[in-house]
Amino acid sequence: MERIEPFSEGFVLALAPEFVLIVGLFTLMIVPNMGDAKFRLPLTQVRIPWLLGGKRRNLDSDPRLPGLLATVFFTISFGLAAASFVSGMTRTQIVTPSGTIMLQIDEFSRMFELIFFGALALASAASVNRLPATARSDRSLNGLYNNRRQVDFYILLITTGLGMAVVALAQDLFMLFIGLELASFSTYVLVSFMKESKAGTEAGMKYFIVGSVASGVGLYGLSLLYLWSGSLQFTDLSAAFAENGMEPLPLIALGMLLVGFGFKVSAAPFHFAAPDAYAGAIAPVAGVLATASKAMGVLGLLRILLTIASPEATDGSAVWLVGLGVLSAITMTWGNLAALGSTNPKRMLAYSSVAHAGYMLAAITAIGALNWEEGHIDMSNDAALVVVTALIFHLTVLVCFKLGAFLVLSLLESEKGGHTLESLGGLAKRDPFLAVAMFIFMMSLAGVPPLSGFVSKLLVIMGIVKAALLDVTVNSELVFGDIHWVWFLALLMIINSAISVFYYLRVGLVMYFHDPEEGREGSLPKGTPVRFAIIACLITTVYFGVGAGQLIALCESAANALIGAW
């Protein structure tokens, strides 16, 4: 483990993806404002090109420029984060001179950064044509304002990315919360960014109010933890939990922190704002909420439940076990049942996202069910590794197919559709490629082999089953009654995914079976960047299913980095 102080040698290199984003942030502020302005040196005739302001040129007044720039920067960050994997990861900690560990760069945080940056790159590519833009010939004030909004949108996307990256890297609850809030506030604005639509504003408002209450509760929990242990460092906290984690104060604090992150993963009963937010936001932003933002929530849950209050520390069975198990059962069932009845495809995807949150909570519950007594630790570690790998794999491939589905809806939205299932009608005739892509995304969400959604669901089930059977396999006598009850969470998950097929299939049926709505018979808008993003999603959806081995290996190394921290 390498330790670096801020701004000492190697600091910039270690945090290269984040610095690229910061550079991107400034580029986005500067480039669209460039013009031919000159600055006359006082008392002379010498005019020095100043470039900011003045008459703008064709290139920098192009409304698509900010989107493309943001995409490029996200892609570079993604590439850099991926490169650090390939070139042999050196785990690095950023430590203040006084010895506080602020950030830690390891496989785990890098893997999550890949998820965040990948999702944001796709989303920003997809929203290039999505915002109200003014033709570049229009030099009026309104046109300028509209194009300014483009810049704001992508700046917010980049700050979201930065916040998420900080959450991934944080080794300190304080840093964690700063990152969380940075990402949250950016997404609140992004959700309501379409000020033209009432739904968007309302969605943003709801999302903001519920989100800030959840954050507030979390923050209160954080302060309680500080009160209890006197430190916000993960290492200190986990040591304190190992010593006397069963006291009421830290448990209450833990529960409050869970509320904060439960909102992010949209677990029941904190999920109420999610469907509104997804339905009101433009589809690429909804896609980010469903993938990157959810990954951030799971990341937080893993940090809090595994790193801080490690099940090891809480003596055999984790204290949060039963509560989380019940929560996951309610979440997955509620999500699926609600999705059955929703006719807005974005709401449907939102509820399916709630259901997926339930599956992931079930997996985390399984870790809690492990037995950490002497003699079991190696096996339990193994099982926990499987579960965390499954979770990371799930979150990664979710970016492929869930975001992909939102991107398809995004294309429909640009012709004012996408809010009713019927607007998907006849998609197979209007645009066979999109229909096939959407069908594959739906099948992947449902978990049909050989798509990546199947592998991820299989891995999660395998993780749960492995954890549930651990005690049984230790004894030579195999009795059904000895199986840990988390096995039934796997069963419930199976039943739920069978229910979910219904509403995923319905999308396929509408696309292939129904006639196009009136006024929608023609072909869809072109939107080259979105289509590229959809193709990328499609290829990865299939590839990570058929050739899952490599991604599993990556996720495993990431999981190792987290579990190794115990």
Add this chain to the structure above:
Amino acid sequence: MTTDWISIPLVALPLVSSIAILAFVAYASPAARDRMGPSVRMATLIFSLLMLVLTTAMFLGSNFIEGTKDWASLSFGSFNYDFRYVWIESLGIHWSVGMDALSFPMVWLTTFLLPVTIVATWNEKNAAIYFPLVLMMGGALIGVFVALDLFMFYVFWELTLIPMFFLILKWGGYDRKYASQKFFIYTFAASVIMLLGLVTVYFLQPENLSYAGAWTGRTFDIPTLTAHAQSANAGGAWFLGESLQKILFVMLMIGFLVKLPSVPFHTWLPDAHVQAPTGGSMLLAGVMLKMGAYGMFRLPLAFFPHAAEHFQFWLMAFGMVSLVWGAVVCLGQTNLKKMVAYSSVSHMGVILIGIATMQPLGWAAALFMMFAHGIISPMLFAVCGAFKHHYHSMEIGSMRGMAKHSPWLATSMMFGWMASLGLPLLAGFVAELMMFLALWHFLSAEGWSVLWMVGPALVLALTAAYYLWSMQRTIFEGGDETQPPESLNGQPVPDIGDAEKVAMLILAAFTILFGIMPWIALDMMNGWTVAFFETLLVPILGGA
């Protein structure tokens, strides 16, 4: 074995070529798509004929394909053309293929039915998409039968749903939306329960069997697991313990019973069949239903013989109820295709009864029934399809005197009906006779009540009744006047086309061939069941 005869030519060829064709066709304009139809159809026919040539060469043995072991004397647990590639190493997932005498007849049947289906539905609309889907279906079905890895098995098991879903959805009848959805959800729900069972087996096996994953230490390899289960089951011990074995058996059986389908779980089948296009029905009834019976032999019976014996009564009861209920419902049908669909349910009951006897003869009867029904039922559905195609109606009483105006169709129908009700010298008879013998032998040997024979005896009469009755009403009644169906609106009544005649003749020829010379297929089935029984069950059950 140095050449992989299965993966590329039998699985990858149909899947990859059909997906490539579909991707290509999807970008063509509708007009161009229509123009491409005939050449796409010809291409799929050629591909499927190539596959048929290959599997026939496999059947003919080592003279044609070097290293082919004799099918009939293949010992249990050894496979022809077995090949293995690492797929996901960390979890112990392999692309592992191979065929024994259990899977080979099914693979041959699939490759046989593919060209026949293509010919029988030669004039299907939207040819450029329809025929690749049929080919894809074939590839997925073969994948199920050749897979020797649980993961791969499950992948192909579910993959078969997608082309069939689209076949029903795009080319189906008036209620195709409901039927395709029901078909998909019903079978998917059952198979995910099976999946949970498989995953549980995966983690309950001891660590470090062969081909175990580097990371989990467990294997998905079916032969390895079977061999392990066999040793763990020996001497009265229960593999995985009694309660677990029973529950896992039930979980796996749910997946297979729904696919078969057995009576309480059969409701998706009539809907799917009635709405499916002819080609879809032919493959669905011909091969896809057999996946259920195949899976029972391959997994639950091989892994959990104790539980199978424990649940023997229930298997027998399910089989008996399917048999009788299917036949009784047939009597009341006015829709030709629905009647044939329910007769399939009834015949699947025969298979289940054969399995439930837990004796080599009964199993061989079940295997032969799978095979014979796989040739006969496509013929029945081809007849129904032709009926629908030419007369635009499926109602049994809607026309009379078909023998007069459509002699070819009437003859095919009569032949198919006769084959299905078990006329001697036709393939179905052999299977039913064997099943009777096996059941009788089983009842007397195990001391079960003879009343169990009432069901099959009753069904013999019922089957004859509903087939003859429907034949009488459509083919013969009406005499010289004949009564063309109203749905034709007074137009002249057409007979079936040349392509359909060819398909019917081929199916009829093979029905006769396997009726007169059943040993062509039966020898290897007998060999397999005896080997299965002796290696797997005799040491466990102490000889029955």
